[in-house]
Amino acid sequence: MRTSFLSDDTICAVATPSGMGAIATVRVSGPQAHAIVCHLFHRQGKPFPEERIEGYRAYFGQLVQSSTTLDEAVVTFFKAPHSFTGEDAAEISVHGSVYIQQRLLELLIEQGARLAQPGEFTRRAFVNRKFDLAQAEAVADLIASQNEAAHRLAMNQLKGGFSKELQIMRSKLLEITSLMELELDFSEEDVEFADRSRLKALLTETLKHVDSLTDSFRLGNAIRNGIPVAIVGETNTGKSTLLNALLGEDRAIVSDIAGTTRDTIEEVMNLDGILFRFIDTAGIRETSEAIEKIGIERTFRKINEADIVLGLIDATQAPSLIQSAIQAITDHVDSNHQTLLILLNKTDIVQLSGGVGLSISAKTGKGLDQLHAMLVEIGRKLMDTQNAVLVTNMRHYEALKHAHDSLSAVQKGLDEGIPTDLVAQDLREALYYLGSITGEITTDEVLGSIFSRFCIGK
C-alpha cells in the first residue's frame, strides 16, 4: 500500500532545458526549501525574512552570496501541501546563462539542498498523493508529446481519465470479491448460493472492460510512436526506393540486386501533423539463404503490427504475375484492423490500364502526392478518438494483460465448479494487477524504474 510521508531532505534542480536560454528556472523542494532560498534571496539589500513569505506570490530581488550578486531573480514560493510536490517549495527564475544556473545550484547545495535525481519532484508528488502513478507517467508523456493527438492523450490521462476507468473496474472486482465471500460464509451450511448469475455477469462485464482497454493499446501506441506503415512486396519492386522518396532522403540502400534489404528499416515522419512510422521490409521470395529467411519472417511480423500496409507491385511484369502478387499480399492483411493500399510501381516505364491500385513511380515521384493525401486521410480517421481513454503505456498494457489472464481463470473456475476459495486467489491477483497501474500497490523497484526515465528537474 502507498504510504504518505514527507521527505526529510531538500532537493534542487534546473527545471528548464539544459544550456543557454533567455530564462532558466531552478526548482527547490523540501522542508528547508524556504529557509535555503531566503538565505540567498535579498530584497532591499537584506536577506528576505522567511516568515514574510506568502504563497503564490512572485517576488523580485537579487541572489547574493558573500556580498557578491549572482543575478536578479524572480522567486515564487509555494507552501505545503499546496505545491506540485506537496512540500514547501520555491521556483527561482534567473537569466539563462549556463554559469548562473550552475553557480545557483552550487549555492543552494552549500546551503544544504542536494541535487535531485531524475523524476524526483514527480516521485515526491506521487508519494504525497498529489496524483496516482498513471497520472505521474502522464506528466512524462505530456512533456514528450510532439503532436496534437499525443498531447490530448497525455492530458486526458493527467486529468485522471484512465484512472477513473480503473477505479470503475476495481469496484466491480471488489463487488465480485464480496459476493464470493458471501458464498464462502454459507458454504458450511450447504446453502445454495443465490446470486451466481450476478457474479458471472459482473465478471463478463469486467473482462470486456479490461479487453477494450488492452485493444486500445494498438491505437495508443500509434499515436505516441507514429502509425505503423509497412512497405511490403516481392524483391526488387522498389520498396526501399519508395521509403527514400517518402522521407526525402537516401535512408535505405537501393539496388537492382534482388534481396538488397535484409532487415527492417524504420523511420518516423510527420505528414500534415500526423506521425507515421514507415517500415521498409525485406522483399518476399522463396530463398534458402538463412539471413534472408530471417528477414522475410520479420517482414510477416511487421505486416501484422502495421495499421497500414503498402503492397508494392512491380508493374513491369506480366499481368498474371501482377494478379498473383496482389493476391499474396492481400492474403496476409487482416482487413478488419488494417488498411491495404496496393501500389503499382515503375509506371514510369509501363503504362497500366485498369484500376487495381494506385499507379506510382517511386523513382520519378509520380503519384506520390496522391499517396501522401491517402495516408493523411487514413491517419486522420485512425486518430479520431476525441475523448476515448487509450492505453499508451507498455507497463499498463502488460498489467491489463495479466488482469485479463487472472479474470479468465476466475471465469473458468466458476464454470467448472472449482471451490470458491481457490478461485478467490485469481481474483486477488486481478485486483493486484489493476492496482499496480495506479500505484495502489507498488514496490520501490517499480517506482525507481518509472521515475528514473524522467529528466532531472521533473
Ligand SMILES: Nc1nc2c(ncn2[C@@H]2O[C@H](COP(=O)(O)OP(=O)(O)OP(=O)(O)O)[C@@H](O)[C@H]2O)c(=O)[nH]1
Ligand atoms: N524505373 C523504375 N525503377 C525503379 C522504381 N522504383 C525502384 N526502381 C528500381 O528497382 C530496383 C530495386 O529497387 P529497390 O528500392 O532496391 O527495391 P526493393 O523492393 O527495396 O528490393 P529488395 O530490398 O531487394 O526487396 C532498383 O534498381 C531501383 O532503381 C520506379 O518507380 N521506376
Ligand SMILES: [Mg+2]
Ligand atoms: Mg529494399
